[in-house]
Amino acid sequence: MSRAPLLPAVKAETTLGVLGGGQLGRMFVHAAQQMGYFTAVLDPDPSSPAGRVSHHHIQTDYLDPQGLAELARLCVAVTTEFENVPAQALAQLAATRPVAPAASAVAIAQDRAREKAHFVACGVPCAPYAVIDTAEQLAAVDEALLPGILKTARLGYDGKGQVRVKTREELNAAWAGLKQVPCVLEKMLPLASECSVIVARGADGAMVNFPVQRNLHREGILAVTEVYEGNLPAAVAEQAVAAAKSVATGLGYVGVLCVEFFVLTDGSLVVNEIAPRPHNSGHYTLDGCDLSQFDLQVRAMVGLPLVQPRLHSPSILLNLLGDLWFAPGSDEAVTPPWDQVLALPGTHLHLYGKLEAKRARKMGHLNITGATPEAVRAVALQAAALLGLEPF
Template sequence: MNVTVIEPGATLGVLGGGQLGAMFATAAKRMGYATVVWDPDPEAPAHRLADYSLINPFEDADARREFTRLVQAVTYEWENIPADLCEQLERDVPVRPSSRVLRVIQDRIEQKTFLRNQGLAVPVFSAMTSPEELGRQVTPGYPLVCKTATAGYDGKGQWKIARAEDCAAVQQELARNMRPGARWILEEWLPFDREVSILVVRGADGSSLTYPLVENVHEDGILRQTTVPANVSAPVVEQAANLARQAVHALDGVGVFCVELFLMSDDRLLINEVAPRPHNSGHYSLDACTVSQFEQQVRTLCGLPLGEIRLLSPAVMLNLIGDDVRLATTAPAVQDLLREPGAIVHLYGKRAIRPKRKMGHVSFLAATREEALAKAVSFRARLVPTSC
């Protein structure tokens, strides 16, 4: 298949200016591309790395025309970007992944239905269009988790319901925050053994590659730690790679995708969610792989060959959340951290520190995964505020 190549020297657009947009802009600049970041938040960190910035609302038609005039191709940093905007943009320039892919993925009900119709294993689920339906739903049974169909992330917009008696309180919260057209998905609460994820890179020519399977630890719905490689059997790794490739190929997606999976005690895997972009659990690739997920995002956007995927070292990625960043970057803690062989610090440049906000991450590289884990555990034990 002949694919049009967008050569270095061109200007690439990214919708969204958080840390993922900033890392994309950094990779693009290293590869010889200029970038335009469009994010309505003037404090978004990617603005400081871009060649051009737009801070207009995404609904601004003049800003859309200006953005289109400047760029030769467009990507986005997260799935809550308006799909309508992407559809309008792709009339003039390539948008990867496409608006069609984005529409499927950004609605959990649409995504799970699509995956199930492809014969891919997902948790049992049902859709809900009003809070009053919650107590009447019988599929799936309790315990279950209720999630907003759109817009939730990092544990926001999710409620665990252990038994029928818990429904009333969740109903009240749903009703208080209800938006026109809101929907929710009810999923079975799975007694999984562990959470794992895998990156899939797919080019416009249909070629694809997978990164190593990683093991994730979440706290309060937020990713806290990723370990690569995952401590699982070779058949599980192969099963995960096959599931992930099938999902992305079924979507006909072009770009970088992260497939989050639940690993059950009998080694079955079920797809939790698919993200149409680089992912927090793939940040280890910046330091521990020959080609990072962000360079792959540039390559797939520009029609370039996919990069080699080779894990250079076992690694543990630990997120700095909220006040962690202050504790980690204040002497003597920062001195101790930077003395640690294999420790690599990434700070995102967010000016406001807030609870549950990802402020940066640290990668710990070592000869073995056990040694990398020990380094991460030791560092995290030091992230405890001292009392006066």
């Protein structure tokens, strides 16, 4: 159902809220402020990246009744920056304020079993799987699902809560190692590449999408995203966009949604998972598109028009983890050679304002844009070499 747009006010502040104060919240805050909105962040961390740049920082737990009441008092609409915010917090806020995405959609994204069932209901292919909640279900697992990946049904991200298993013995041991929490076993499939699609959907059902993003992960964490015409076969790209829109429509989704896919060696496509928020693989949109994923996040939550974003430059994103600050064998943090990196044409550095570098921690990203995919790739490889990143 459509609603009147919640436009920024001139004489009285119009405030938008976000649950979560990480880098996604920070970039949302910047986009909202650029459009004239005031912002409020609810996050327990006193030095959260988003909280430090917002007009208001409510420093409470996500389920704190007083904190949620204060966020509702301040804001005309609320969103979230990460999928593991308690869905009940979103539900409480939705009693008095527009919330996008809805608690029901976030709850599905928080549970791999429900997520898989949603894919099936939408007619979107996913890897063969089995839900394991009990010892009986574990014993009944079909041997055809092995080798596979055992994933915790909840609270898994960036490769956490996942164990590769080849035999039934390894499966039994892995489930025990995961404390016998509810899990999903997915059959391992022969992968050629990975990709993702980001869509934005309004309360009126209007929907737009960014180009398909080809992704490279290392140790379960996104390392490189490449976006340009022809980065994937046209048929695969079209199928991915159609599948992502089907998933969003089936959820009755409002906001920005990322759908991640595996491209198999036979050229077929299977969906992996969804993220009910802007996504790491979409950060290139800040410099490569005429609208960023955060611009569309703001527009969707306040009911402003969603127009089809345009990729104006071939783009490559390099994720910058805290490892870059440490020489091999050293625990002393040293600033990477940003001056040398920024001397390269088409480089755009985004650091997230985190006060301490830690290994495997996302500290920022580097976007590279240029006139041709070949030129962008050449510069990206130069930047990777300067930073000590593996070539790709």
